[in-house]
Amino acid sequence: MERKQAAVLLLSIKGLLFSSAVRVLPSSNPAAVGDNLTLSLWPVGDLRGGSWAVGDTFILTWLGDQQAVFPDHSGRATVDVRTAALTLRSLTLADSGVYVVQSSDPPLRANVSVTVLEPVSNVTLGANQSHLLESSPALLTCFISSGSSPSFRWFNGSSEVTAHQRVTLSHRNSTLAILTVSRYDGGPFRCFAFNPVSNGTSDPFSFTVTYGPDNMALTVNEQHAATSFVSGSNLTLQCSAQSGPPALLRWAFGGRFLNATGPALGLVHVNQDHSGPYSCLAFNNETKRSSNITKDILITKSHTPALKPHTFPMWLLPMMPWLGFLLSALGKRCDMITND
Incomplete structure (x- = not known):
């Protein structure tokens, strides 16, 4: 037992x-x-x-x-x-x-x-609007047709977008809110949705961000600091402005508009009458904003030195009458030879 x-x-x-x-x-x-x-x-x-x-x-x-x-x-x-x-x-x-x-x-x-x-499928991205004015808010949302317990990540180009002072993420990161859009927030944005068994990425989406004009620059003959030139010079004034879309550029001299538009103004053989303030005015038709920049240009007289008078030896003065007589006789002799 x-x-x-x-x-x-x-x-x-x-x-x-x-x-x-x-x-x-x-x-x-x-x-x-x-x-x-x-x-x-x-x-x-x-x-x-x-x-x-x-x-x-x-x-x-x-x-x-x-x-x-x-x-x-x-x-x-x-x-x-x-x-x-x-x-x-x-x-x-x-x-x-x-x-x-x-x-x-x-x-x-x-x-x-x-x-x-359930695997993630059909990842799409939606936005509240596609055209934005700089400093306005924007909202992006990531959608999936199916998928159990999905997680989300966001990318602007190749850089991942994370929450910071201007950006908030909500609804398990499926919603991206930009509080104040900058000109660098155009995209392309992509949404990456995933769970432990699958993942998917949305098609790219880009904003059109309008901004400016600002940060203007004006050069003369590709020089930022030069403002004084001599008479007879040829000058090329070049104007630039950060603007989206590109701003319309106009030129003015002495407070009056010139018949010139575009980024470049050419001046040929300038003289002192060309001295004065030159202004470039930029206007963005989308933002309805304008900006300008002015540079004072001074045209000075030519620095070419005057020719010096030719000098004459003083000891030849007493001989001048004899030189005149010899030259006259020589001339008559030449005439007789020619007549013969």
Whole structure:
């Protein structure tokens, strides 16, 4: 009697040790809807029979080479009778749960929790408007057609957009709000949606941001500081302004508009009458804003030195009459030779 109790106790201890040492390893966890899932035992034991269940619902039982699948999993569940591995096909969200394998020969009970998620699909991006004035607010929203427990990330070009002083993220980061849009917030923006089993990215979206004109610059002959030039010079005045869309540029001299538009004004062979204030005026037709910049230009007289008079030796003065007589006689002699 004592030997029999000892044998039962020993079998119980071995069963507990075997049961506690066995782990259930899912082929993927979490798993995606529509995928197949295999639950394997490690280490693999020699089980002559047993059962699989999820929660309180039996999936199948087996004994030797025979197995029987319960109606709720008919056509989707099979067991490898050699290894006790369970395979489920065409997973659904309802397949999430705690899976339990049991056996009485030898005694075994092990379990694992499995999560089934729906993949993210059809990621799209929407905006409250596409044309924005600088410093106005903007709102972007990321949408998905399906997907369990999605997370969201935002990108402007290749840079990730995170919450800071001008940007807020809400609704699990699916909504991006820009409190004051800058000229550098045009995009392209993309929304990246993901969960542990899948991900997707929206098509790019860009804002048209109108701004300016501002930050004007005016150069003369490509020089920022030079303001004084000599008469006869050719001058090219170049004007620029930061503006979106590009600003209309007009030129004025002495407070009066010139018949000149565009970024460049050319002056040929300037003189002192060209001295005075030159202004470039910029106007943005979208923002209805204007800006201007003025540079005073001074045209000075030419610095070319006057020619020096030729000098004459004083000792030749007394001989001037004789030189005149000789030159006259020489002229007459030349005439006689010519007449002959």
